[in-house]
Each structure stands twice: as structure tokens, then as C-alpha cells.
Amino acid sequence: MKAQLKFICNKEIISGEFNPAMTVLDFLRNMKELKGTKEGCREGDCGACTVLVGELSGNYVNYKNINSCLLPMGDIDGKHVISIEGLNVDGVNLFQQFLVDEGGTQCGFCTPGFVVSFTSYLLTAETFETEKAVDYLTGNLCRCTGHPGIIRAANEVLKILNKKEIFTDRIAFLIENKLIPEYFKVAAAKLKQIQKQRIPVNYEGTKLIVSGGTDLYVQQGDVIAGKDINLISELISTDIIKIQNDECIVSASATVADLETSSIFNNMFKGFKDTALLFGSKQIRNRATIGGNINNASPIGDMTSFFLSLNAKLILSGKSQTREVFLKDYYKGYKRLDRQPDEIVSRIIFKIPSGDFKYSFEKVCRRKYLDIASVNTSFYCEITDNKFSVVHISAGGVGPTPAYLSMMAASLSGKEINYENIKQGIDTALTEISPIGDVRGSADYKKLLLRNLLYAHFMKLFPEVITEEVVL
Ligand SMILES: Cc1cc2nc3c(=O)[nH]c(=O)nc-3n(C[C@H](O)[C@H](O)[C@H](O)COP(=O)(O)OP(=O)(O)OC[C@H]3O[C@@H](n4cnc5c(N)ncnc54)[C@H](O)[C@@H]3O)c2cc1C
Ligand code: FES
Ligand code: FES
CATH class of the missing domain: 3.30.465.10 (Uridine Diphospho-n-acetylenolpyruvylglucosamine Reductase; domain 3)
Incomplete structure (x- = not known):
């Protein structure tokens, strides 16, 4: 089954026919050649494949960190997907610099996932506290450095942010502090635009119900892309x-x-x-x-x-x-x-x-x-x-x-x-x-x-x- 999907990937609006059961990880790595998103376990355990997925809510975009190895393409229709390449457009960001300074990266395989998860924290946190940031990193594993260097890097960023004046516009604040790139400013407007043009997918008649996919994509990871799926989010x-x-x-x-x-x-x-x-x-x-x-x-x-x-x-x-x-x-x-x-x-x-x-x-x-x-x-x-x-x-x-x-x-x-x-x-x-x-x-x-x-x-x-x- 193919479906007409429309979504934003980093800065780019993408529209076309896709297999809705294919994982976003395979789309990024194999179709877009965006290899910064890593394939580790393919079972939701290591977090190396983590991406941000943003969904329009009124005039804002709610971003969440999600394992792209368990995420079907059908579920990013009308949404904003951000891979590590989408966080790096202006060069190494503040958190990445601290990862280097604090010994928080070695082989670098896990690093994109940590950066994406920490960014997800910054995009949603009510207050900037290291302990709460760590909760966003519990799904990311590093086999080289151990986690203390990564937590120190997060702590350094939060110390800087906490010294600044309270912000009214979170996106502008994070851009100003070199934590996300400029194009985040226009994401909500772009999502509004594609929502208007989006054609709802008709999944009727297909059998395999996929909800979050965190069980199905682990159990049937090898074969699921060949199946007709029915997304619960559409039902x-x-x-x-x-x-x-x-x-x-x-x-x-x-x-x-x-x-x-x-x-x-x-x-x-x-x-x-x-x-x-x-x-x-x-x-x-x-x-x-x-x-x-x-x-x-x-x-x-x-x-x-x-x-x-x-x-x-x-x-x-x-x-x-x-x-x-x-x-x-x-x-x-x-x-x-x-x-x-x-x-x-x-x-x-x-x-x-x-x-x-x-x-x-x-x-x-x-x-x-x-x-x-x-x-x-x-x-x-x-x-x-x-x-x-x-x-x-x-x-x-x-x-x-x-x-x-x-x-x-x-x-x-x-x-x-x-x-x-x-x-x-x-x-x-x-x-x-x-x-x-x-x-x-x-x-x-x-x-x-x-x-x-x-x-x-x-x-x-x-x-x-x-x-x-x-x-x-
Ligand atoms: C790394 C990792 C950690 C996990 N940790 C936990 C944990 O701590 N505790 C825990 O309980 N589980 C855990 N799980 C298992 C899993 O995340 C949960 O069971 C989750 O709630 C499954 O929901 P889902 O939406 O992802 O289901 P899916 O994978 O989408 O679907 C699971 C099954 O339910 C069917 N289904 C889904 N929705 C409906 C519906 N509305 N009506 C009829 N059928 C439906 C699907 O067809 C499929 O057969 C973990 C999984 C992973 C990969
Ligand atoms: S590849 Fe390990 S969580 Fe996705
Ligand atoms: S730096 Fe090698 S896995 Fe984390």
C-alpha cells in the first residue's frame, strides 16, 4: 500500500507517495541519505535513532523525542520531523560544544540521539533542571563515555540558560542561545500551510492495527514494512x-x-x-x-x-x-x-x-x-x-x-x-x-x-x- 503523505523534514516540505508502514529511520537514512540518525538496536532500547516530531497545537508546535526505528511514516503525515542534521544547520550548537568540552562524546554513535532528546527537553521544560533533563535522556544509551560527561554538558547548558532573563518566546530564546536553528521560527506557519493542503489517507480495509508501534515494530520489525497497516491515529x-x-x-x-x-x-x-x-x-x-x-x-x-x-x-x-x-x-x-x-x-x-x-x-x-x-x-x-x-x-x-x-x-x-x-x-x-x-x-x-x-x-x-x- 502507498499513501500520499505531506510533512516537513528539517527545513524541507516533502510531499509524495510513501509506504506508510516504512519506518522514519529507513526514510531518513535510506531515502534522504541523512545518516546522522543512527541505527542501533531497532528495538527502542538505545535511542541512537531518536528524532523530534512536532505536531501543530493552535499557534505552537509541540515537539517530542521519539524512536524513529519504531515510528511508521504514516504517523508523520502533517507533522515536522527533525533529525540531527536539522539541529546542526548553523554548525555545532551549545550543547554539542559542551559534550566535547566535558568528555561526553567518544565514538559519537550515540551523540545525535542525546542531542535530539536534550533539545526535546529544552523545547518543553517548564523549568530548566538537570534532574528533569535526565529523564528525557533515559532512553539514550552510551557505551563509551558513561553518562556523567553527558549530564555535565546538559548541566552547563542549563546553568547558562538559568542566568538569563525569563523568556516569553521559547523558540526565540533557544535560537538566541545557539541551541536550535532559525527555521524553527517558521515551523508553525509551515505546518498550518501543509495541514490545509493535506489529503487524509484512507486506510479502510487494511487489517493490522498500529497504534504507537512500540510493540509491533519490535515484534515484526523485519516484515511490517511489507504489510498493510491501519493507523489508530486515523481511527x-x-x-x-x-x-x-x-x-x-x-x-x-x-x-x-x-x-x-x-x-x-x-x-x-x-x-x-x-x-x-x-x-x-x-x-x-x-x-x-x-x-x-x-x-x-x-x-x-x-x-x-x-x-x-x-x-x-x-x-x-x-x-x-x-x-x-x-x-x-x-x-x-x-x-x-x-x-x-x-x-x-x-x-x-x-x-x-x-x-x-x-x-x-x-x-x-x-x-x-x-x-x-x-x-x-x-x-x-x-x-x-x-x-x-x-x-x-x-x-x-x-x-x-x-x-x-x-x-x-x-x-x-x-x-x-x-x-x-x-x-x-x-x-x-x-x-x-x-x-x-x-x-x-x-x-x-x-x-x-x-x-x-x-x-x-x-x-x-x-x-x-x-x-x-x-x-x-
Ligand atoms: C524499550 C521498550 C520499553 C518498554 N517498556 C515498557 C514498560 O515499562 N511497561 C510496559 O507495560 N510496556 C513496555 N513496553 C511495551 C510497549 O511499549 C507497551 O506495551 C505499549 O503500551 C504498546 O502500545 P503501542 O501503542 O505501542 O502498541 P502497538 O505496538 O501499536 O500495538 C500493540 C498491539 O495492540 C494492538 N492494538 C493497538 N491499539 C489497539 C486498539 N485501540 N484496539 C485494538 N487493538 C489495538 C495492535 O494491533 C498490536 O497487536 C516497552 C517497549 C519497548 C520497546
Ligand atoms: S535503533 Fe535503538 S532505539 Fe532505535
Ligand atoms: S560516544 Fe560511543 S556510544 Fe556514546
């Missing part, structure tokens, strides 16, 4: 997260980053941002959607675990009907879903937490960031008169599907909040799971992990009732 409306009556409605195309920055989510769930930060890297969160996390049916999907503990419902939209199914009933076996071939998940809906409620998410993986869980669990409860009035708990990595711990929930519901009842609930949970041993640990290890993570929820939420000494 689902863009009103991402909203409150309606007593429910919160989340579009299946909402990304983890959309939730991470959502005031609705952060006001509702204290500490939600920290939960989101445990998911992949900034690049992955900028693309990974909630619909994709639920539908890849991985037993260790973090967002699936989170929404299970909210007892969320899915809205399935088919050709002739729309229906609802509870997420806890959606999984019929390993990678088997209650979904017809013509259906997509369009929305996720949950009841807004009410009264005295508490929530907690726990995840263990081999390294804290940029890793998939060995075991995860999410807990939600409402409390009335020192009793658990509503309880929902999930567990990932302890069976063939993401698990809703219904027996544990039943064991705790209506019970007083004390150690004996919590212990009984956790003992019950351990009878309703069936972990298997794999590269992430033996079955017994995963059982022990889940036990400890379940206790961690209660130690965090009810420190007056349950302490480490009691559990050990």
Missing part, C-alpha cells in the same frame, strides 16, 4: 482524557506520556507521575498507547495492571455495533482476547474515585527504569468507617494474562483494616495465581515477589497498621 478521535458525569474517559490512543502530564490523572491519583516514570523511556512513553498496552495482552503490561485496579471498562467499536466489556473479563487465555476481528478498543472508562480512597502501584524489574516488569501490581480501595468498602487489585507476571485478583478483593471487602485481614487477603491472593518460571525468574520467586509487593501497598498506604517488622 480514533483525539479528545484524549475527559471527565463526564462520574466517569473518566480515556481514548485508547492516549499515550503513557499523555497520562503522565494529565492534570486530571495527577490530581486524581497522588504520585501517578512516579508510576508513569517507571514505564520505558521518555521516547517510549511519547508513543506507547493505553490501547496498545491492553491489546498486546502481555501479562506484565503496566498500564493494563493500573486500569485493572480501577475496574475499568473497555468500549469496543466494530463495523455494526459498539459494546462494553470489563477489562478483567477481556482476557480469555494467553494472548486471547474477547475482541472480534472488526473491533478496536476505542475508549477506556472508569468510575472517578470517590470518598476516602487510596491507590498504589508497585513494579519489580531487573533495573529500575527502561525495563519491563518481572512482576507488577496495582491496588485501589475506598474506605468507610475503617473498613475496606471497595477493593480492586491486579497482578502482572504471575499467570498467562494480566490478573485481576478477585479472591483477594472478595476477602478484603467489608473487612476492618487490620493486619490479620490484610494477611488473610494476601494469603488468598497467592492461591489464585499461577506463575511460570522464565528469564525473569522462577515461579516461586515470582510468587514471593508478588507477596512482597502486595505487602508494600499496605505498608505504604497504612503505615499505622502494617510495618516492615510485622511483615518480616
Whole structure:
């Protein structure tokens, strides 16, 4: 399948027929001969392929750092793609100079990715702080210098920016400080112009649904460019997260980053941002959607675990009907879903937490960031008169599907909040799971992990009732 696409690549407006399933990495390196964007792992792990993708929002362009190895061409239609060559038009920029001065580059293979990710931080940051900048760099790996020199270089840039007067025009400020080139000034106007001329692509009839592509392009990287794809961004409306009556409605195309920055989510769930930060890297969160996390049916999907503990419902939209199914009933076996071939998940809906409620998410993986869980669990409860009035708990990595711990929930519901009842609930949970041993640990290890993570929820939420000494 070919599609007529129109977008901006660095300074240039590009219009033509492209395979929408081809990766932006292949377009840049093979068609445009822009070899500064590197191909490392092709699995979203190393960040050497990172590009900026800008999308028009009113009179501004929102730029995000994204792994071009997992990004289909169809998803840059109407947008602005910037490779390292697009950041270097006026020579080495301020950050690049500090990378040299601080010993932050050696073979240079990773350097373009770091420069792009740091620029993405500068283009979006509310305040310039090294710790926050580092979060934008967690998806970039350097095997030569180690990361301290790179972080020092970022710190030097931020020190200079923080000495300047507060800016009103971010783009002008970054141009003035030799961090981005002049043409950024006209990007919004150019995008407006191409949006008017853009012909929407008709993907109807094609089968393979691609949302963020962060699973599909890893699983099927070798063959996906030969397939007809159907982009979820063309199928689902863009009103991402909203409150309606007593429910919160989340579009299946909402990304983890959309939730991470959502005031609705952060006001509702204290500490939600920290939960989101445990998911992949900034690049992955900028693309990974909630619909994709639920539908890849991985037993260790973090967002699936989170929404299970909210007892969320899915809205399935088919050709002739729309229906609802509870997420806890959606999984019929390993990678088997209650979904017809013509259906997509369009929305996720949950009841807004009410009264005295508490929530907690726990995840263990081999390294804290940029890793998939060995075991995860999410807990939600409402409390009335020192009793658990509503309880929902999930567990990932302890069976063939993401698990809703219904027996544990039943064991705790209506019970007083004390150690004996919590212990009984956790003992019950351990009878309703069936972990298997794999590269992430033996079955017994995963059982022990889940036990400890379940206790961690209660130690965090009810420190007056349950302490480490009691559990050990
Ligand atoms: C480096 C890296 C780190 C990662 N870290 C984590 C992590 O920490 N935690 C975690 O949970 N996951 C992680 N993942 C896995 C992945 O990013 C997530 O599962 C992500 O949410 C998938 O969403 P997507 O939009 O990219 O899905 P896609 O790859 O686009 O799709 C996945 C599957 O879902 C189907 N699908 C997508 N949307 C819909 C829909 N609306 N209706 C019906 N079917 C649909 C697709 O057809 C496909 O079968 C990581 C992946 C990578 C590469
Ligand atoms: S090539 Fe490694 S993240 Fe894309
Ligand atoms: S400088 Fe060689 S990988 Fe970073």
C-alpha cells in the first residue's frame, strides 16, 4: 500500500507517495541519505535513532523525542520531523560544544540521539533542571563515555540558560542561545500551510492495527514494512482524557506520556507521575498507547495492571455495533482476547474515585527504569468507617494474562483494616495465581515477589497498621 503523505523534514516540505508502514529511520537514512540518525538496536532500547516530531497545537508546535526505528511514516503525515542534521544547520550548537568540552562524546554513535532528546527537553521544560533533563535522556544509551560527561554538558547548558532573563518566546530564546536553528521560527506557519493542503489517507480495509508501534515494530520489525497497516491515529478521535458525569474517559490512543502530564490523572491519583516514570523511556512513553498496552495482552503490561485496579471498562467499536466489556473479563487465555476481528478498543472508562480512597502501584524489574516488569501490581480501595468498602487489585507476571485478583478483593471487602485481614487477603491472593518460571525468574520467586509487593501497598498506604517488622 502507498499513501500520499505531506510533512516537513528539517527545513524541507516533502510531499509524495510513501509506504506508510516504512519506518522514519529507513526514510531518513535510506531515502534522504541523512545518516546522522543512527541505527542501533531497532528495538527502542538505545535511542541512537531518536528524532523530534512536532505536531501543530493552535499557534505552537509541540515537539517530542521519539524512536524513529519504531515510528511508521504514516504517523508523520502533517507533522515536522527533525533529525540531527536539522539541529546542526548553523554548525555545532551549545550543547554539542559542551559534550566535547566535558568528555561526553567518544565514538559519537550515540551523540545525535542525546542531542535530539536534550533539545526535546529544552523545547518543553517548564523549568530548566538537570534532574528533569535526565529523564528525557533515559532512553539514550552510551557505551563509551558513561553518562556523567553527558549530564555535565546538559548541566552547563542549563546553568547558562538559568542566568538569563525569563523568556516569553521559547523558540526565540533557544535560537538566541545557539541551541536550535532559525527555521524553527517558521515551523508553525509551515505546518498550518501543509495541514490545509493535506489529503487524509484512507486506510479502510487494511487489517493490522498500529497504534504507537512500540510493540509491533519490535515484534515484526523485519516484515511490517511489507504489510498493510491501519493507523489508530486515523481511527480514533483525539479528545484524549475527559471527565463526564462520574466517569473518566480515556481514548485508547492516549499515550503513557499523555497520562503522565494529565492534570486530571495527577490530581486524581497522588504520585501517578512516579508510576508513569517507571514505564520505558521518555521516547517510549511519547508513543506507547493505553490501547496498545491492553491489546498486546502481555501479562506484565503496566498500564493494563493500573486500569485493572480501577475496574475499568473497555468500549469496543466494530463495523455494526459498539459494546462494553470489563477489562478483567477481556482476557480469555494467553494472548486471547474477547475482541472480534472488526473491533478496536476505542475508549477506556472508569468510575472517578470517590470518598476516602487510596491507590498504589508497585513494579519489580531487573533495573529500575527502561525495563519491563518481572512482576507488577496495582491496588485501589475506598474506605468507610475503617473498613475496606471497595477493593480492586491486579497482578502482572504471575499467570498467562494480566490478573485481576478477585479472591483477594472478595476477602478484603467489608473487612476492618487490620493486619490479620490484610494477611488473610494476601494469603488468598497467592492461591489464585499461577506463575511460570522464565528469564525473569522462577515461579516461586515470582510468587514471593508478588507477596512482597502486595505487602508494600499496605505498608505504604497504612503505615499505622502494617510495618516492615510485622511483615518480616
Ligand atoms: C524499550 C521498550 C520499553 C518498554 N517498556 C515498557 C514498560 O515499562 N511497561 C510496559 O507495560 N510496556 C513496555 N513496553 C511495551 C510497549 O511499549 C507497551 O506495551 C505499549 O503500551 C504498546 O502500545 P503501542 O501503542 O505501542 O502498541 P502497538 O505496538 O501499536 O500495538 C500493540 C498491539 O495492540 C494492538 N492494538 C493497538 N491499539 C489497539 C486498539 N485501540 N484496539 C485494538 N487493538 C489495538 C495492535 O494491533 C498490536 O497487536 C516497552 C517497549 C519497548 C520497546
Ligand atoms: S535503533 Fe535503538 S532505539 Fe532505535
Ligand atoms: S560516544 Fe560511543 S556510544 Fe556514546
